[in-house]
Amino acid sequence: MYGSAPHRNPDYGRIVNDAQFERLLGYLDDGEVLVGGGHDADSRFIEPTVLVGADRESAVMRDEIFGPILPLVEVSGLDDALAFVTGRDKPLAAYVFSDSAPVRERWERETSSGALGFGVPVLHLVAPELPFGGVGESGTGAYHGERSFRAFSHEKAVLSKPLAPDTLAATIMPPFTPQKDALVRRWLRKLL
Template sequence: MAAGNAVVAKPSELAPATSAALARLLPRYLDTDAVAVVEGGVPETTALLAERFDHIFYTGNGTVGRIVMRAAAEHLTPVTLELGGKSPAFVDRDADLDTVAARLVAGKFLNAGQTCVAPDYVLTDPETAAALEPALVRAVEAQYGTDPARSTEYARIVNERHFDRLTGLLDSGRVVVGGGSDRSRKYLAPTVLADVAPDAPVMREEIFGPILPIVTVPGLDEAIDFVNDRDKPLALYVFSESDGTRERFAAETSSGGLGHGLPLAHLTVSDLPFGGVGESGMGNYHGRYSIETFSHRKAVLKKPLS
């Protein structure tokens, strides 16, 4: 809207309360000739995608992202896709592990892990992993208390389907903390898994939930190779005191964003472009980048006739 567009907004059917709130409030406060809200699921989305738009912006997963791109191709409509993915967090052996643990817990378990830029897994060497485990246990208790189910700061899983998907991943490693669940309340405790194999079920797709696997590699070279052998993530987080280590991740890996020492924070900086690359999406937005994304710079040249 700030770029001068009319908007058709389609909220996710997976969050029906939020969708209903947007459908109720946007027409109340915004010009209905410029903004329309369409609620529904697959049929409504399919019908919308058959229409001709100037731009389509989609946030979600790669499966639906491909559907959006195919539909947009029929009208040669440009798209911006924010698709998430498995965002790694590398922990160097020189890092202050109590600080790292507190920041990982805050970033990973926000909204019960249901954010697109949550640290998906930890990558570190075996000795650091062993020392990080008790630090993560302390950080979870400091953040959510001895019983996170009673914490007013801890969220629930969006629906039963995703609850079942997540609990099915708990056998992928040794439980360091958490692991408890209650399907009737869609509660899954903030959970850390250790001794996780690179091909374990929890490592095969974006977790999008409160499970943090720890995967060990011998060192920095192997960590960079591990990241590069997989789809390009939406975010990559590096916890290291070494300028050389930070520079190597910047130069030798590809990700939508790169955060040093703190997860999620780059998302909140309006001066930074936010978006993915490869499997994690295309295009970017936030601040002036949103205006540029939803605008067309039309070249205009004028030469006097006399």
């Protein structure tokens, strides 16, 4: 996407500050660089990088990376992959690359994440009709489109009941009688 020289491509982003640049460089020691790994401190540039062989408990596997580093984890099969994901904090997003309906169903049913993408990473961010947000450690709530308006607004509950006649005393206030119980249950059945 960025050509053979991403460091010269004006569309390829840079790391936001020196501290984040150093944090990301530290992850390169957590595995073997399969692709990329080149970097330039002056421009805070890090090539798109793929790591292999990272220990499952290393920092690059525990932290939210937010940088151009993709650690690949070898799994023995679907059960191992699901156990790996569910044995950690809930991710902001999970991306599954499988056309198998049973595999996709298990990921939907057995994992919890802010978003779940099949066959494509990150694209859910640009779909305003899909909520964006995390669960657990990765966040609370969701926003995008109408959800943004609802998330950052407060809907005030307003209930108005006339003071007379006093229907509460005749229905849900003590003393509780079999007649009141039957009346309330009849109302509830109509509501539900």
